[in-house]
Amino acid sequence: MRKNLEGKEIYKNYGIVIGIFLIAMMISILIFFGINGKKVRKNTEEELYSYVERQCFHLQSVLDVQYKYMEGMADYASLQEDLKDEENLNLIRSLQKQSYLEAVSIIDENGLSTYNTGEEKDVSDRSYFQQVMKGEQTLSDPLISKLNGEQRVILCVPIYQNGVVKGALGGSYDLAYLGSLVFEDLYDETGFQFLVTQNGDVISLNHSADDIVNPVETMLSTEDNFYNRCERLRFLGKINVDDLREDFEQQKSGLIEFEKNETLYYMNYTPLSINQWMLCYVVPQKTALEKYSFIRRYELILAAVLFLLVVALFLVITVMNGRRQKALLYYARIDELTGIFNRRALENKVKSWITSEECTGKQAFLMMDIDHFKEINDVYGHAVGDKVLKEVGKILKEQFRESDLLGRIGGDEFVVFMKNVATEEIALKKARTLRDHISEIDLPELKGKKITSSIGLAFWPDHGKSYKDIYVCADKALYETKRNGRNGCTVYRSFLEK
Numbered sequence: 215m216r217k218n219l220e221g222k223e224i225y226k227n228y229g230i231v232i233g234i235f236l237i238a239m240m241i242s243i244l245i246f247f248g249i250n251g252k253k254v255r256k257n258t259e260e261e262l263y264s265y266v267e268r269q270c271f272h273l274q275s276v277l278d279v280q281y282k283y284m285e286g287m288a289d290y291a292s293l294q295e296d297l298k299d300e301e302n303l304n305l306i307r308s309l310q311k312q313s314y315l316e317a318v319s320i321i322d323e324n325g326l327s328t329y330n331t332g333e334e335k336d337v338s339d340r341s342y343f344q345q346v347m348k349g350e351q352t353l354s355d356p357l358i359s360k361l362n363g364e365q366r367v368i369l370c371v372p373i374y375q376n377g378v379v380k381g382a383l384g385g386s387y388d389l390a391y392l393g394s395l396v397f398e399d400l401y402d403e404t405g406f407q408f409l410v411t412q413n414g415d416v417i418s419l420n421h422s423a424d425d426i427v428n429p430v431e432t433m434l435s436t437e438d439n440f441y442n443r444c445e446r447l448r449f450l451g452k453i454n455v456d457d458l459r460e461d462f463e464q465q466k467s468g469l470i471e472f473e474k475n476e477t478l479y480y481m482n483y484t485p486l487s488i489n490q491w492m493l494c495y496v497v498p499q500k501t502a503l504e505k506y507s508f509i510r511r512y513e514l515i516l517a518a519v520l521f522l523l524v525v526a527l528f529l530v531i532t533v534m535n536g537r538r539q540k541a542l543l544y545y546a547r548i549d550e551l552t553g554i555f556n557r558r559a560l561e562n563k564v565k566s567w568i569t570s571e572e573c574t575g576k577q578a579f580l581m582m583d584i585d586h587f588k589e590i591n592d593v594y595g596h597a598v599g600d601k602v603l604k605e606v607g608k609i610l611k612e613q614f615r616e617s618d619l620l621g622r623i624g625g626d627e628f629v630v631f632m633k634n635v636a637t638e639e640i641a642l643k644k645a646r647t648l649r650d651h652i653s654e655i656d657l658p659e660l661k662g663k664k665i666t667s668s669i670g671l672a673f674w675p676d677h678g679k680s681y682k683d684i685y686v687c688a689d690k691a692l693y694e695t696k697r698n699g700r701n702g703c704t705v706y707r708s709f710l711e712k
Contacts, residue, residue: 232528239524243517250513254506259469262482262495262502264326265400267467269407270484270493275486278371281351283313287385288373291320297373297381298328306330306383315385316366320373322381323347346370346382353488355411355640367417401504405497409481410462412490414439448473471499547681549622551600552607564631565681567619568674577674578632579639581688582648585666585700587626598659609651613644629688638673638705645669645703653701665699677706 217606226639287309291302297320306318310330319327325338331381342354354368370384409417444455450471461468465485472479478499486493547559555563567573584590584602591599606628610620620633630648635641652667670692677687698704 221327233529234393236524238518240394243513243520247513251508254503254509258502258506259480259482261400262469262480263484265491266482266484266495269495272488273493274487277353281371281501284369284371284383284385285351291383292373292375292380297322301352301446303328303330303332309385313389316388317368317386319384320381321346321370321384323379327384340368342368342370342384343382346372347379349374349379355413355415355489356417356549359378372563401497401501401646404501405495407493407495410485410492410494411441414441416440417491450478454521461491465490465492485680486588504568529700549607551603552610553623554607554610554628555619555621557621557623558621560619560629560631563619563621563680567633568679568681572634575657576635576637576638576641576676578630578638578644579672579674579684580630580632580641580645581650581671581685581692582628582630582652582669583696584626584652585668585696590660590665594659596604598657601657601659602655602665604634605655605657609655611649613648613651638671641673642703642705643669645671649703668695668700669703670695670706671703672706 216484267494274636287305291297292549292590294302296302306320307330309315310318310471317331318327319329321327321337325336325340326345327335327337333589338528340354342352345352349372351372352368352370354370356365356367358365365386366385368384369510370382372379373381373383381461411417441455441459444458448453449458450473453470458461458468458470460466461483465487467482469480469482473482480495480502481494481496483494485491489541547555549556564579568577584606587599587602590602603626604621607620607622610628614620614630614632617627617633617692621629621631632641632644649669652665655665670688670690672684672687672691674684678684687706691704695702695704
């Protein structure tokens with residue numbers, strides 16, 4: 215019982231140690247995953263910043279080229295005293311045909327715009343005209359064209375004569391053209407880009423032939439103010455719409471996260487440096503992080519492998535400890551020299567058996583001594599004596615049933631407990647056979663000396679109902695054998711008490 219408790223205590227201690235190790239490992243893995251997650255998010259955000267900045271630079275570069283091209287045309291037009299003479303009108307007709315400009319016009323200093331089609335419209339009330347007459351290049355916010363009533367943006371450069379602004383050269387783009395100026399989407403068309411004007415108007419850069427596409431309806435709409443739409447979104451973190459508006463007004467770059475229909479999105483924005491417009495890019499967070507998904511897979515594989523290794527370690531420790539416990543229990547019960555039970559183990563086994571339901575009928579208790587064993591040790595040495603004991607143990611194992619209990623209870627004292635024997639005669643016959651086999655032990659070191667033995671027999675329950683009682687009776691029977699000259703076998707009888 216004590217051994218079992220000690221074994222359970224050892225397992226408990228192993229369990230505690232491994233449990234602590236598992237917890238420490240899980241915490242370490244979670245910290246590792248957390249650090250990796252932060253690095254992945256940081257790399258993704260840096261990619262978004264880089265993409266939007268490159269997109270912005272590209273858009274500005276294309277518009278700068280357009281400005282330079284139109285400035286060259288404006289310089290040529292300024293050579294004509296009358297800005298609207300036939301040569302200049304032919305110039306704008308040719309310019310319209312050879313460019314992406316939907317319409318081209320020459321505007322005089324009074325705001326009268328003459329188009330390549332020959333039509334004339336008063337644009338003096340337009341802010342882009344007022345700005346260009348101050349000598350500035352302009353790109354208008356989206357406005358309704360006076361020519362065809364559709365939404366357009368106007369690119370306009372001043373025409374100088376003798377150092378004085380005398381008019382302007384203008385060209386209109388539809389919004390689809392602005393979309394064509396941006397290059398391929400970073401995430402295979404799952405993200406989308408748009409411009410936000412200083413007033414919060416939205417200019418979509420993602421489009422089909424005729425329609426403006428709004429992938430996130432509540433975020434992107436050309437029919438509602440951008441900031442009003444943002445009021446209806448759930449932003450993550452501490453940022454709010456006021457912070458976003460402040461960044462736009464101060465022309466600051468930034469990156470925010472928001473949720474729409476249980477989907478998380480990134481929105482990165484940066485100033486275009488034209489009309490204080492902001493270039494915005496929105497992409498689902500899952501898409502942006504997808505390229506790093508292999509890291510999460512490897513993390514899960516790593517966690518699984520580590521877990522399996524710990525389980526394997528626990529199993530190995532459990533098996534090794536089990537074997538160790540079995541070995542300890544074995545050597546605690548077994549006589550190392552003969553391989554049979556020691557005194558305490560034999561006593562416990564016999565006590566357990568005689569109180570069990572399997573114990574029926576007679577039980578024989580055989581006690582045996584090797585005759586003159588002290589002389590063998592003294593004359594031939596203890597090593598030879600040990601060999602004799604080993605031979606005796608071997609004979610006991612060969613002569614008795616596996617169910618019988620064999621034990622060495624002293625130096626040269628042995629006990630055999632024969633279970634459920636039918637008669638005393640059977641037990642006595644086995645005892646005499648044992649004596650005969652002992653006498654056949656032949657070791658070279660003994661130089662022909664014969665080994666003899668003395669045996670005493672007692673029976674349960676006839677001679678006693680406890681281990682102590684039958685032990686005492688068998689011992690008295692053994693003593694009687696020795697008194698009668700040794701090398702024999704005696705069954706206990708009551709007269710031996712006298």
